[in-house]
Amino acid sequence: MSEEFKLGDLVWAKLKGCPPWPGIIAKPKLHVKKPPKKTGVQWIKFFGSNDFAWIDDINIKPYLEFKEQLADSIKKASFKKAVREIELYIEKKKNDPEFDPEKDEDEEEGKDEFDKLKEEEKEEVKTPKKRKDSGVKKERSSSTTKVAAKKRRLDDSEENGATSSFTSNHVSNRSYQELLDRPSILDVPHSPTIDINNVSESFKSKKIEASKSRFGFIGLGIMGTEIVKNLINSGHRINLWNRSSRKAEEIKAQSEVNHAGLVEVYPAPCDVVENSDIIFCCVSDPAAAMHVVYGNCGILHNRISLEGKGYVEMTTIDSETSMDICNMITDIGGRYLEAQLQGSKLEASEGNLIVLGAGDKSLFDDCNSCFKAISHTAYYLSGVGFATKMNLVIQVIKSVALAGLAEAFALADRSGVTPKDVLEVLTLTNISNPYLQRKAKMIVETDFQTVEHPLQHMQKDTKLALQLADTLKQPLPMTAMANEIYKHTRRFGCDSHDASSVYMRTRH
Structure with missing residues (x-):
């Protein structure tokens, strides 16, 4: 029997294929689509990773009630980090009921100071000041020292792989828009309704x-x-x-x-x-x-x-x-x-x-x-043994072909060629076939939730083909590269999506 949850509740939430993880019931952004199942699901923000996902109520448990049972269930550093973050959140919330991590005043202040520093640097470039060789160095103001320290911390965080709120001037506005336009891939495709009387x-x-x-x-x-x-x-x-x-x-x-x-x-x-x-x-x-x-x-x-x-x-x-x-x-x-x-x-x-x-x-x-x-x-x-081998041989062809198709559409989009035009021209060529046409249409429409062949199964079949090649000492360099592309795409959370979602890896 599912619990009654409300916004801001701290929970343990279980995503398919993952252990229960500390999270909080959050309010989805306007662009986030709710799954077809309109009731019995919650939008969860996960501590530690800061990922979001729709989770069924049946896979959600109250945090404090199950803390003793689950808090030490996993020894991974990422899990321990998540537990530390939710405990810190509880402590801050206890001291300040109005505490909201989404509106951290210190962070906003740091951004303001950093912006001021950038403006000061622009002014210095425009009107450089001459220094007197007096040998006397002017002492920095305390505020400038604080800003410089914050800037160093920001630079250090960028070098360590942390995500910064600021990007280099040479990155185009289109790149920002591409990130914003990336379709949500955490919404797990729901199985279609069974209708055995619907025959072709x-x-x-x-x-x-x-x-x-x-x-x-x-x-x-x-x-x-x-x-x-x-x-x-x-x-x-x-x-x-x-x-x-x-x-x-x-x-x-x-x-x-x-x-x-x-x-x-x-x-x-x-x-x-x-x-x-x-x-x-x-x-x-x-x-x-x-x-x-x-x-x-x-x-x-x-x-x-x-x-x-x-x-x-x-x-x-x-x-x-x-x-x-x-x-x-x-x-x-x-x-x-x-x-x-x-x-x-x-x-x-x-x-x-x-x-x-x-x-x-x-x-x-x-x-x-x-x-x-x-x-x-x-x-x-x-x-x-012969049928399994033949099947894997055909899967190699499909695997490499689909990875190539995704890369071609990524190249087309990046170079300004309309994906719809590519699909239309592809259908006119002698390399066109129903399989590639359907996958190309999914890529054009970014419709990866209409599942014909799940990505995890495509990668599994490719891996089996590589294992067969290993036993025969037969090199398959293109298949190996396609397998790596599929594995990387799976890290985007696309396991249950159609294999055409490999486009996400090549495009973004």
Whole structure:
């Protein structure tokens, strides 16, 4: 049950992927957009980093109430700094209830004195004074000495990487405006509303005879949700498990309207295995894929026999992880197939993915009706490992191409060429394709919250390709550079945004 929070409350706030952090309920600026979820969120200013973010009430706790539990939970210097700052704030607030750090009088006074000094220096340049060689030095006034000291402190802070309120004269006004125009990237994209009855014309044109087998599906992420939607609408019986049961229950409720009895929801992966003939797994990364197998109530729970069952791994993973999973599945009597997916959320929604299969050929054939529902091509390669390798090869091409596209648009904008004109001309060239066109359109519109392929997944896939290259001693210099660009962009807080947000790294 969420707390009732008000402006100025001191809290512990948890951002996705980060530990609880000291913060204060703040008033958002006029340019800050509120997320679609209009209630149950607070605009938090974090101590230590001075970052801001919208945080759900469920991820916020009162500071003093949980201080003893959380204040010493992390040993990092940045966290300790944040705790010191909030404690200093509490002390100052106790001594002066009107204390407001946003209006620090000492800082304002320092700025005024610094401005005076700058004016004095300008006057000296205009009307230089001649000094007499009397050998007598005039004593500085106390005020000038204070100003000089403050100036030295400001200069020192700039040398140490601190952000200054003043910039050099040679920096253009446009640069200031660019910083102001940077879109907010702390607003985490919200998952779109699930609508399994919204099918594309491309899907409607397919003639699919659903298999009589019972199919399990583990993982309802961006791709998994769209795949399940098309499996249900093609008449397949689906047993669901997702880390968030709410999403699975919502899909079941919608399916009951037009496809009663086709969908069941189970509390654990092992239950899906027990009640399914063929199980699809489509989670976020190799670690998650292994956890589905090894984890609590996973595939290996109580060594459930997979005799006569099939396990299909759709997660983008490396060939070594795939082989490990294969060995575990076959050791308990199951069949194993890699079914690596090429395409974005749009292709998944339209049922136009490309499936790259490798492993048990009989299992590939048994999944034929499912592959027809979710793809326009299902391509069988060979033994386990070949589909994962092929998938990573294609990801290298996409990764390098997208980084190049972002740099091209940054160059165009910096040189005065209109990004919209670049997009229009690009569509006329023979290097244009639907993927690059969509990414270019997102860059032009700075629409990185319409997520087709999350940035964190793009960087993860690029890293997996580099790991494969390391084992083969194959240099991939361009891929390595693209990976560094993606990693740096993730530091902007763009993990959940579309991979086209790499433009933020190249432009700003």
